[in-house]
Amino acid sequence: MIEHVTSAGVWLNEAANVAGRLLLAPIGVLPAAASLMLTAAVAGIVLLYAYKHTSCQGAIRRVRNTMKADFLALSLFRDSIAVCLRVQVQILAGACRLFLHSLIPMAIMAVPTGLLLTQLGLWYQSRPLRIGEEVVVGMFLQSAPGSPWPGVELAPSPSIELQTGPVRVLSQRALFWNLRAKTAGYHQLVFHVDGQAVEKQLAAGDAVMRVSMQRPPRKLPDILWHPAESPFPGTSAVRSIEIQYPGRTGWMIGRDRWIIGWFAGSMVSALCFRRMAGVAF
Secondary structure, three states: OHHHHHHHHHHHHHHHHHHHHHHOHHHHHOOHHHHHHHHHHHHHHHHHHHHHHHOOHHHHHHHHHHHHHHHHHHHHOOOOHHHHHHHHHHHHHHHHHHHHHHHHHHHHHHHHHHHHHHHHHHHHOEOOEOOOOEEEEEEEEOOOOOOOOOOEEEOOEOOEEEEEEEEEEHHHOEEEEEEEEOOOEEEEEEEEEOOEEEEEEEEEOOOOOOOOOEEOOOOHHHHHHOOOOOOOOOOOOEEEEEEOOOEOOOOOOOOOHHHHHHHHHHHHHHHHOHHHHOOOO
């Protein structure tokens, strides 16, 4: 069962990567903050119409009309404690009904929204290396503590200069390299692990680029959060490979802060277009 769910996650990532490269390509030519707000605005409108067509708009409007009447009664009969208490209970019940009506559209939109956020994370969570900048690359092994270490070599590349490594960390069953980027673009780091080639993508340059921080293990949370590269199979000697990219800086697009800006922008966009779309919440 778990393997079927994991396979579904891999398939969803593959589909999301194809759509993400196509639909999010303008991010690479726009300033990061501008592209973030643009994607948030577009996503807000799309999610607004998705909510409209997956929710029971008639029932929502009836509940809202009832709540408006309750608020009016609350202002007209504010001197009557009994009436006020009864109306307040009715308003609370109406709020609960609105919440229940939103559960189905929220559940339907959760998966595509989550996949979109992981695709956006490739652009906004970290920045690529600058030319001449150094970075630490870590390879984590599948084997248990105390088992023999496989032979591991990093293949030479004209785009990457090896500074130090590999350095073994016994407690983590990991090897670390310190590398320096020499040319801009997407480069493939090729490791030979007991004679088998293992690859990890590295991004370098001054442009806004998709940055894959980890080639993940075959575990669903890691697969969904690091969607750009295929996971390592359970039979591989390597569990994962991570690159410690620098985080983006800025009040709007800094590491992890971009999610707040994106949600705020999409909510403002949805609220601005709500009347035009004829959507009731």
